[in-house]
Amino acid sequence: GQNIDQPTEMTATEGAIVQINCTYQTSGFNGLFWYQQHAGEAPTFLSYNVLDGLEEKGRFSSFLSRSKGYSYLLLKELQMKDSASYLCAVRDPTDKLIFGTGTRLQVFP
Amino acid sequence: DGGITQSPKYLFRKEGQNVTLSCEQNLNHDAMYWYRQDPGQGLRLIYYSQIVNDFQKGDIAEGYSVSREKKESFPLTVTSAQKNPTAFYLCASSIGDYTGELFFGEGSRLTVL
Numbered sequence: 659g660q661n662i663d664q665p666t667e668m669t670a671t672e673g674a675i676v677q678i679n680c681t682y683q684t685s686g687f688n689g690l691f692w693y694q695q696h697a698g699e700a701p702t703f704l705s706y707n708v709l710d711g712l713e714e715k716g717r718f719s720s721f722l723s724r725s726k727g728y729s730y731l732l733l734k735e736l737q738m739k740d741s742a743s744y745l746c747a748v749r750d751p752t753d754k755l756i757f758g759t760g761t762r763l764q765v766f767p
Numbered sequence: 768d769g770g771i772t773q774s775p776k777y778l779f780r781k782e783g784q785n786v787t788l789s790c791e792q793n794l795n796h797d798a799m800y801w802y803r804q805d806p807g808q809g810l811r812l813i814y815y816s817q818i819v820n821d822f823q824k825g826d827i828a829e830g831y832s833v834s835r836e837k838k839e840s841f842p843l844t845v846t847s848a849q850k851n852p853t854a855f856y857l858c859a860s861s862i863g864d865y866t867g868e869l870f871f872g873e874g875s876r877l878t879v880l
Contacts, residue, residue, distance in 0.1 A: 703868050
């Protein structure tokens with residue numbers, strides 16, 4: 659079966675750091691993706707991990723541990739515009755993306 | 768500018784009517800996808816196509832149909848057989864290589880009255 663778990667909601671303060679976790683149990687694994695989605699808009703690509711370790715892109719970093727079926731997205735120096743939903747997705751062996759339910763992040767001043 | 772265009776953005780339909788959502792891309796991508804998004808649920812795959820004139824069912828294909836006659840176009844028809852069609856529909860495309868990055872359209876919100 660395919661199962662991807664993320665917290666439903668998180669809150670944080672402007673300027674802070676927040677970590678959004680994602681755990682997965684899938685029948686195969688060909689990479690993990692993080693997307694950002696503002697309310698009513700299309701998701702946009704943030705990061706891709708296929709090997710264990712940390713990938714850094716400016717204020718955003720993504721970590722993967724394949725043995726633990728675990729990833730996190732780290733957002734530093736939070737800004738109000740980072741208020742959005744963050745979607746974790748696993749690429750299965752047939753090259754389809756399986757999405758989690760998403761984590762809604764609210765950033766407060 | 769390259770991108771994916773979905774239309775209409777908002778659509779209302781009466782029960783029993785079929786409706787077709789348009790998706791066009793000028794990114795020269797081989798693969799195209801249709802997802803459905805409901806509150807509190809992740810994106811669920813309806814249909815996908817990795818090459819012209821070929822497409823496969825996703826996880827929730829019942830009540831939907833697609834065609835892929837041109838590389839640029841992947842329209843989705845929501846038929847009257849779809850029991851709960853009110854949702855936000857997202858079209859996406861990708862190069863089709865192993866990186867799998869999806870580029871999404873702006874979405875179409877369908878409401879059945």
